[in-house]
Amino acid sequence: MNRNLATTYSSSLLRLFRVYGTLFAGVLIILCFSILRPDSFATLDNVINISRQISFLVMIALGATLVMAVGEFDLSIGAMASLGGVMAAKLAVSGQPMWLCILLPLAISLVIGYINGWIVTKFKVLSFITTLGMGTILGGITFWLTDGATIFENIPESFRYLGQEMWFTIPILSFIMLFLTILFWYIMSYTPFGRRLYAIGGNEAASRNAGISVAINKNLAFALCAVLATLTGILMASRLGSAQPTSGDGLFLPAYAAAFLGMTSFKEGVPNIWGTFVGAAIIGILANGLTMLEVPPFLQDVVTGSIVIAAVILQKIGRDSS
Amino acid sequence: MNRNLATTYSSSLLRLFRVYGTLFAGVLIILCFSILRPDSFATLDNVINISRQISFLVMIALGATLVMAVGEFDLSIGAMASLGGVMAAKLAVSGQPMWLCILLPLAISLVIGYINGWIVTKFKVLSFITTLGMGTILGGITFWLTDGATIFENIPESFRYLGQEMWFTIPILSFIMLFLTILFWYIMSYTPFGRRLYAIGGNEAASRNAGISVAINKNLAFALCAVLATLTGILMASRLGSAQPTSGDGLFLPAYAAAFLGMTSFKEGVPNIWGTFVGAAIIGILANGLTMLEVPPFLQDVVTGSIVIAAVILQKIGRDSS
Amino acid sequence: MLQVRDLDKRFGLHYALSKISLDIHSGEIHALVGENGAGKSTLIKILTGIYQPNGGKVFWNNQETVIREPKTARKIGIQVVHQDRQLIASFSGYENLFLGISYPKQKLGLGIRWGAMKKEADQLKSKLGIQLDLRKLAEHMSPSEKTMLEIMRAAMLDCQLLILDEPTAALSDEESELLFELINKLVAKGTAILYVSHRMNEILRLSDRVTVMRNGKIAGTFSTKEMSKDTLVQLMTNQTSSIKKQMQKTSFSNKENVLQLKQVTSKDQKVKNVSLDVKQGEIVGIFGLAGSGRTELLETIYGTRHLKTGQMEIQGKIVSSFSPKHSLARGVILIPEDRRGDGLIVDMSIRENMTLSTLSEFSSIYNIKNQKEKTAVRTWMERLQVKATSSEQPIKELSGGNQQKVVFAKALLSKPILYLCDEPTQAVDVMTREEIHQLLKDQVSHDSGVLFVSSDVQEVLDISDRIYVIHEGEIVAEFENEAVTAEQILQVCYNQRKQSDV
Amino acid sequence: GSKKDTKKIAILTPYLSSVTTNQMVELLKKESKTKGWEANVVDTKGDVGQLVSRMEDVIATNVDAIVLVSTDPNQVKAQIQAAKEKNIPVFGCDSGYIEGMAMNATSDNKAMSKMITEHLFKQLGNKPINLVVLTHRPHPGVLKRTLEFDELRKKNPNVKKVIEQQVNVPGPIENSRKQMENLLLANKAEGSITAVWAGWDEPAIGATQAIQAAGRKDIIVTGIDGNSQAVNLIKQGSPLVATVKQNFSGMAEIVTKQIELVFQGEQITEKEQYAPASLITKENAGK
Ligand SMILES: Nc1ncnc2c1ncn2[C@@H]1O[C@H](COP(=O)(O)OP(=O)(O)OP(=O)(O)O)[C@@H](O)[C@H]1O
Ligand SMILES: Nc1ncnc2c1ncn2[C@@H]1O[C@H](COP(=O)(O)OP(=O)(O)OP(=O)(O)O)[C@@H](O)[C@H]1O
C-alpha cells in the first residue's frame, strides 16, 4: 500500500535520525561555519588545524568511554593527564632518552589505573568517589613534583617532536588520534575483550553469572583509561614544549561531554568509540568556528551550550513514533 | 548456642559499620585532629567556624542529592551558584530592597532548573549532557552580566547581613544550613513528594505504572536543586561582600563528592540528606584540620584523597561476611 | 552425579536453607517444588556459584567440589536458566548467546568471526526448533523470547546438569512444548535436569523424581509415579489443601459495563480494531499465543501505550485522558507482566512498594501517616501470606513469588473497579495461585471487573466467565466459558496463524 | 596581514575572569576602538592547551595582530613562530618576551614582588616575623612573585615561620578566607602570625576579611595588583596595608602604541617595555 510505503520510508528516515542525529547536527554546524567563513573555516589548512586541536580531547575521551562502557566513571583522568605531562617533562629535562620519557609514565599510569579499578571492584566502592579521591592524590603528587611551577626550561628539542611535527603536512598528533580511535573501535567491537566490557556495563550480575571475570576486565578498563589520559598529557606537554601542573584538568569535563554526546550517536544509549569521536569533534569544531566568527566570549558559551543541547534534542525527534 | 551468639553480635556490629561506617570514619578523623591540635581544633570556636565553612557545600550538595535521588545529575549547579551571586549583587548595587535581591534570583533559578528538568524528561535526553550545556550557557550569561569582573562596589551593608552576622554567637549561615538540612531530610523521608522522588530513582517505569507523574516530579527536583544552588551563590556573595563570576564553579565537584560519600552512609547506595551532610562535613573538617596542622599543600591533597578513599573502604569491611 | 550434603545458607540471621541434602543422577529429570520462598532459587544459586553456602558439602561426580564462582559451575558442566532473566539488554540475541564463552576467533589476531558465530547460533536454533529473531536486541524481546534465548544459551555448551528455574513461567503452552521436547532430547544424551516449577501438571508429566522443599528444608524426595497433585501440595504446605474450586455461573446480561472498547487501535498498530467489554462482576480472559499483543492491549487500556483511534468507556463514561495516573484515578489498575521491570522498585522496602500508588490515602501533602501505613501493609502481608522478615525488608531480598504477592497487594490497596492482570500468577506457587484466583473472585463479587491474561489456557478456563482470543493484535473469537475446551481455543489460534502465514 | 581597510587584532588570554586581566583587556579594546581597529577577545578560562588552539584559529583567520594578555609565551612558542611566518606580529601584554614576538609590555613581576615584600618587612620592623603565604604557583606571574619573595624572606633573619597555602582557583576569595580562618584559630596567640603575604589581591582580600572577622589587630596583609576592592580596603584602614598597583593602563597604552607603529611599517627595537608599578598604601590610596 502507498500509505504503508510512506510510513516505512518516513520511519526509516527517523531511524536514521535517531542513530545518526548527532552526526547530522555536526554536519549542520560545519555547513553553517563554512557558509559564514568560507575563506578561513572551510579550508584544508583549517581541517588539519581542527584535527590537531581535537586530538587531545579525543584521546582522553576514548579512555573515559572505556570506563563508561563497564558502567563506571573515572574522574581522575584530568589529574592523570597533568601528572603524565609533568612526569614526561621531568624525565626529558633530566636527560633520559625519549622512549623512556614516554613509556615510564605510561607504565606508572597503568598501575595507578589498575589500582583505581582494584579499589572499585575489590571493595565495591563507587568509582565516582574512588577516582575523585585518586584525582586529588595525583594532583598533590604533581604539585610535589613541580612545586606548582610550569616545567619548560631545558626541555630537549626531541621532546617536541610528536607534538609539533608533521608527516606529509599532517600533524603527527592527528595520526596518533586516528590510529587510537580505530584501534579502540576495533577492540570494542571486534574482540572478545571489548564485548566483555560492554556486557559488564550492560548487566554486571548477568555477566558474572555467565562466567565473565568482572573484576579483572573492569580493572583493565580503568588501567587503559589511565594510560590514555597519561598519553594525552605527555603529548600535550610535547605540543606546548612545557608541562603545567594543571594542564590536563581542563580536559575532564569536555571529555565526558564528548563521551555522553557520543552515547546519543550510532549505538543509542551505549558509550561507543565513534560516537565519542564525533562528540569531541563537535566540541572542537564549535570552539574553532566560533573563534573564527569572532563571537564575543560570553556569547560563545551561550551558543556552545545551546548547540550541544539542540544536537541531542534533534536526535530525539520522532522517537515516540518509532 | 554460644557460637551463634557471637555470630549475632559480630554480625550486628558489622551491620552497624555498614550503615554508619562513613560516620565512624568522620568521628575518627575528628579524634585524630583533636589529639593533634587540642588547643585549636577541639574548641567551640572551631566547631562554629567549621559549621560556617561547610554551610555552602552542604547547601549546594543538598540540591545535588535531590537530583541524584531521581536518578539524574545536575552539572550546572556550580554555574548556577555563580550566576545567583552575581544576580543578587547586581540587584543590590542597583538599590533594590533585600528581599527582592534574594527572591528574584531564586525565582529565576526555579525556572531555569525546571527547564533543565523539562528538557531531560520531555526529550529523554541524558541529564548529564543537558545540564552540562545549561552550565555553559549560564556561565556565558554570568560573564555577560559582569564583563568578567568581580562586583563589589556600592554593595550596601545590608547585603552582608545573612553572610556575616551571628545569632547568639552562631553564624546565621550555620542556622540556615541546619534548617535546610532538617527541612529536606523531612521532605525526603516523611512526605509523599520525597517518597515519590526515591521511587522514581528506584524504578522509573514502575513508578509511572503506580500513577506517579514522573516528569513533573523530576522537573521539580531539578528546580529545587537550582534554587538551592542559587541560594548558596547568594549567601556566598553576601559573605564575601562581593560576587565573582566564577565563585560557585569550585563547589561543583566537592558537592558531588559529598553526595556520593553520603550514599555510603545511613541508606546504603541511596542518596540521602544526612549522608550528604556527613560527607560535606568530612570534606570540610579535613580542609580545616589539615590547614591547622600546617601540612604542606601537596601533602594536604594526598592526605585528603587517601582519607576519602579509606573512609569508604572502611565502611565496606565485612560486607562479604554479611 | 551431584550430591549435596547438609547445605546451609544464611541471610543475616535468617536461614534460607538448612541441612539440605539431595542427590541427582545422570539422565534423570529431577523436579524441585516448594512454596514461594521455600529456598529453591537459593539452592540453585549455590549450585551455580552465585552464593557461597554457610555450611555443607557438594560432591560432583563423587568428588568434593567448591563452586566458587559461576565460571566454575559452567566449566564443570552445570548450566542454568535463572528465574530472573540474565541478559545484556543492549546486546543482540547472537551476542547474548556467546556471553561468557569463548567467541569464535580469527585464526590470526584477536577479532571475532561474526559469520561463524551467526552460523553456529543458527544451527543450534534450527536443531532446537526455536523460532527467534536473534538479530533483535534483548531489550526489544518479550519475556517469552528472553526465556527461549536463555534456554538456547544453556544448550550452547555441553552440559551434564541443566538447571531450569521456572522456565515456563513466561512461556505459552506451545513454547513450553518446545522446551519439553528439548529437555527430552538432552536427557536422552545423559544430561540430568533439575527442574523447578509451580505448575504441577508439568512436574507430574515430565519428571522422574521430585524433591519437595518446605521452609528451607527438604520434606522428602519421591518417585513421581507415586505422586499426585494433591499429595504434592500437601507435602509442600504440610496441611491438606482446603481450597475447593467451584464455578457458579451467573448471568451478566443485566449488569453494567465496567469497560467497553470500541474499535481501539494503538499508535504503533500492535493493537488493531479491538472491541470488547467487561461487565461488573465478570472475569474476562484474554488468550493468545506468544507475541499476539495481549500485553499491548492491556497497556493501551492502562495508558502506557498511545491510543490512536477508537473509543474507550469506563463505567459508561467516555475516557479522554490516557495515562497510568488517570487510570488509577478511575479505578483501573495493571498487574504488569514484568514485575521487576515495571511493577516493583526492588531497592525499596515492601511497605514503600505496597503503598506507592495509594500514597495520598496514607498522607497529607506534608507528611505520611506512618502508623496507618504500617497497619495497612501488615494486614495485607498477612492476608496474602507474604513471606518476609518484616515490612521493611527490601523487595530484592524476597523470593520471586513473594514479590508477585507484593505487586498484588499494591493493586488491591487501591480498591480498583477494573483489574488488568497480565500473567498475574506467574512464578506463584499453587496455593498462592488459588488464593489469587479466589481474591479476584471476591473482588468481582463487589461489582468490579477483571481482564485476565495468561499463557496458560487451563488457567484462563479455570477463572474466566468469558474468553476473547487475540491474534496479531485483533480479537478473533469470543467464547462464553461454558462448554468450551482448551483444545477449541488453541484450535482458533493455530488456524489464525496458518491463515496469516499464507 | 589582510587587504581590508579596518585592521583586525585578536586579544587572547586564559584569565579573563581575573579582575586585573579583565581591566587590561577592556583598556585594549577601548584603545583599539579609538584607533579604528576591530578587536576580538578570546578567553580560554584558565586552560593553556585551549589557548594554543584558539591562537591557531586566529592565525588561520589572518588577523593583523595578536595580543597575548597575561600568558607565558613559552607555552605558545610554536604558534608564535607560525604567526611570524604569516607576518602576523604578536604582542605581549603583561606576558613575557620570547624570540619571534614583536614586543611585550609588562610591569616586572620580580620588581613588584620586591617592592611589596620590602615594604612589608619595613612595616614589621625588627620583631620576629611569622608569615602566612597565600599563593597559586601554577600561575606564571604569581609564581615569579612567589619565587622572588622566597629569596627575600630567606635573607631576612627575623622571619621565624612561614606557612604556605595554595589558594584554589576559581573561587580564590572564599577559599583564602576559609584557610585564613582556620590558620587564625590554629594560631591564637598574639604574634603567632604577624603578616600575610598574598601573591595577588584576591587572596589578600579573603585573608583581610577573615582577620577582621576574628578581630585580630596584630596582623598585616599585603597584596599585589592594585585591584579596586583591595585599594578600597587599604583606604579604610583594614589589615590590608599595601598592594602594588600595576600600571595596566600604561601597559595597554604601550601595546597600542607599538601596534600602531608596526601597522605603519616601523621596526620595534625595545622588546621588553615596562610600565612601572607603584606602591599603594593608606597614604596614597584612592588618589
Ligand atoms: N539476597 C537475599 N537476602 C536476604 N534474603 C534472601 C535473599 N535471597 C533470598 N532470600 C530469602 O531466602 C528465602 C528463599 O528464597 P528463594 O528465592 O530461594 O525462594 P524460592 O523457593 O525460589 O521461591 P519462589 O518460588 O517464590 O521463587 C526467602 O525467604 C527469601 O526472602
Ligand atoms: N519494546 C519492544 N520493542 C520492540 N518489539 C517489542 C517490544 N516489546 C514487545 N515487542 C514485540 O511485540 C510483540 C508483542 O509482544 P508481547 O510479548 O507484548 O505480546 P503478548 O501477547 O503479551 O505475548 P507474551 O506472551 O510474549 O507476553 C512481539 O512480537 C514482541 O517481540
Ligand SMILES: [Mg+2]
Ligand atoms: Mg525462586
Ligand SMILES: [Mg+2]
Ligand atoms: Mg505479554
